[in-house]
Amino acid sequence: MRNIDIVGVVGAGAMGRGIAQIAAQAGITVRLFDMQEQAVASARDALQAVWKRQVEKQRMSADEADAALQRVVPCGKLEDMADADLIIEAVVERLDVKGELFRKLEGIVGADCILASNTSSLSITAIASACEDPTRVVGYHFFNPVPLMKVVEVIDGVRGDPRHGDVLMELARRMGHTPVRAKDMPGFIVNHGGRGMNIEGLKAAQECVAPFPVIDAIMREQAGFRMGPFELMDLTGLDVSHPVMESIYQQFYDEPRFRPSPITAVRVAGGLLGRKTGEGFYRYPEGQKAVEAEASAPALPASLSVWVAPYHSTGHRRAAALLRELGVEPVTSEVPPRDALIVVTPYGEDIATVVADYQLDARRTVALDTFFGLETGKRRVVMCSAATLPEWRDAAHALFAKDGSPVSVIADSAGFIGQRVVAAIINVACDIAQQGIATPEDIDLAISLGLGYPGGGPLSLGDTLGAAHVLDILRGMLRTTGDMRYRSSLWLQRRVQLGMSLRELPVAG
Numbered sequence: 001m002r003n004i005d006i007v008g009v010v011g012a013g014a015m016g017r018g019i020a021q022i023a024a025q026a027g028i029t030v031r032l033f034d035m036q037e038q039a040v041a042s043a044r045d046a047l048q049a050v051w052k053r054q055v056e057k058q059r060m061s062a063d064e065a066d067a068a069l070q071r072v073v074p075c076g077k078l079e080d081m082a083d084a085d086l087i088i089e090a091v092v093e094r095l096d097v098k099g100e101l102f103r104k105l106e107g108i109v110g111a112d113c114i115l116a117s118n119t120s121s122l123s124i125t126a127i128a129s130a131c132e133d134p135t136r137v138v139g140y141h142f143f144n145p146v147p148l149m150k151v152v153e154v155i156d157g158v159r160g161d162p163r164h165g166d167v168l169m170e171l172a173r174r175m176g177h178t179p180v181r182a183k184d185m186p187g188f189i190v191n192h193g194g195r196g197m198n199i200e201g202l203k204a205a206q207e208c209v210a211p212f213p214v215i216d217a218i219m220r221e222q223a224g225f226r227m228g229p230f231e232l233m234d235l236t237g238l239d240v241s242h243p244v245m246e247s248i249y250q251q252f253y254d255e256p257r258f259r260p261s262p263i264t265a266v267r268v269a270g271g272l273l274g275r276k277t278g279e280g281f282y283r284y285p286e287g288q289k290a291v292e293a294e295a296s297a298p299a300l301p302a303s304l305s306v307w308v309a310p311y312h313s314t315g316h317r318r319a320a321a322l323l324r325e326l327g328v329e330p331v332t333s334e335v336p337p338r339d340a341l342i343v344v345t346p347y348g349e350d351i352a353t354v355v356a357d358y359q360l361d362a363r364r365t366v367a368l369d370t371f372f373g374l375e376t377g378k379r380r381v382v383m384c385s386a387a388t389l390p391e392w393r394d395a396a397h398a399l400f401a402k403d404g405s406p407v408s409v410i411a412d413s414a415g416f417i418g419q420r421v422v423a424a425i426i427n428v429a430c431d432i433a434q435q436g437i438a439t440p441e442d443i444d445l446a447i448s449l450g451l452g453y454p455g456g457g458p459l460s461l462g463d464t465l466g467a468a469h470v471l472d473i474l475r476g477m478l479r480t481t482g483d484m485r486y487r488s489s490l491w492l493q494r495r496v497q498l499g500m501s502l503r504e505l506p507v508a509g
Ligand SMILES: NC(=O)c1ccc[n+]([C@@H]2O[C@H](COP(=O)([O-])OP(=O)(O)OC[C@H]3O[C@@H](n4cnc5c(N)ncnc54)[C@H](O)[C@@H]3O)[C@@H](O)[C@H]2O)c1
Pocket: 010, 011, 012, 013, 014, 015, 016, 033, 034, 035, 036, 039, 089, 090, 091, 092, 093, 094, 097, 101, 118, 119, 120, 121, 141, 142, 143, 144
């Protein structure tokens, strides 16, 4: 495999600078060019400051810092990059600009120089089509900030030579990054795999299942994510997230799983972009997120009999075990006694459907989400239908908060909140695998490193939570809502049917 000694980086903005940093730290000579000369000078100054701090923190010796800086060579014109083994462009996100840049570079660099694009949303094949030799064009998608985000997607265009991709995989490892390999499909792996969270969170909000902060708290404290969808969108900014949602939806020809929400369109129009404008889904007085304190749990009635519906065996077992831990022996009669709180534990269905299917007393029925387990301290989610009486809602809230665990009470929803968002994330990841966009291993790596999702990535998370349960949830949601966005990926369905892990490739290869 050929060695890369000299890399030309075109575009000295946030991304170009980060790529130059990790390349120079790995001992590679970097030729840095930007159409604004000042951008190159300020990038080099910024790198000098970064390395100075590294020396102060004793992460680098002064000699190493000096050598790294010497390796970053400012270029006044593209021709100064003629000897590069590889060019990485990180210029403005425009197909015409990137195509023209590569066409120009083909007249400057050697015939075996690889041309890599850091695009996050354009087709590598489309960029390559501007070139005389499209086989040498590869996607090299780093994340911001490059030195901290340790994953990079290597994308093969349809006319790309995979040997060039192999070289970039090796180079990424040399620079201390984890490379993953993807086909040229919209969003590649990470921006494709990130669809489920925001889109399903928005859908739940649009159905008035719960306010934004409650949805976020459930995703963090029940499902184990670092951030909920609204916190994440506030961080990224709706000026970025909303067009990406629209673009991926259009690029997949109106795939219902990616259908965006009018909620974000309206908020963009109103300028509620997120932290950067001081208000998004949250307000940020003096830069700090303002969140109202949660109301404390109501008082537990002196006596309460509880009947747990047996319709979902896992749900029933988990709910009954929790009740015993909380000191309440569930009533075991076949039908609920007249004076008991009725607890159902659906996977994917709403309460109204369960009530109608089993002819339950809707006024006394609440649902408990058991999918993520019910350990003390983990947020518990209680769902009420439009017919649940407030006294039974409060009794259930008080009961499930008895050991001090936080409880969210939400409105009726097919798949609660955690179930529906996590099932959407796992389903999208399964479909990335089904489409052969990347291997299961790379899907998990890319999404856990690129998005910080828990559980070792969505496919591993699906295995841990139980792929059959995830399929149950999706089928329940599809049956309840009739919305095709909830149809399960064939990857998920077949692996459940065959008793295989979501991470397993076909045994015959
Ligand atoms: N910022 C991110 O979070 C992020 C993440 C992944 C990928 N990307 C991709 O990386 C690329 C750069 O993003 P950024 O955030 O660093 O942008 P940026 O605006 O900070 O920097 C772009 C730089 O490119 C220069 N430039 C523009 N056209 C040029 C040309 N024709 N020739 C030479 N220089 C030119 C500009 O002067 C500017 O300094 C984009 O394609 C973007 O989609 C960005």
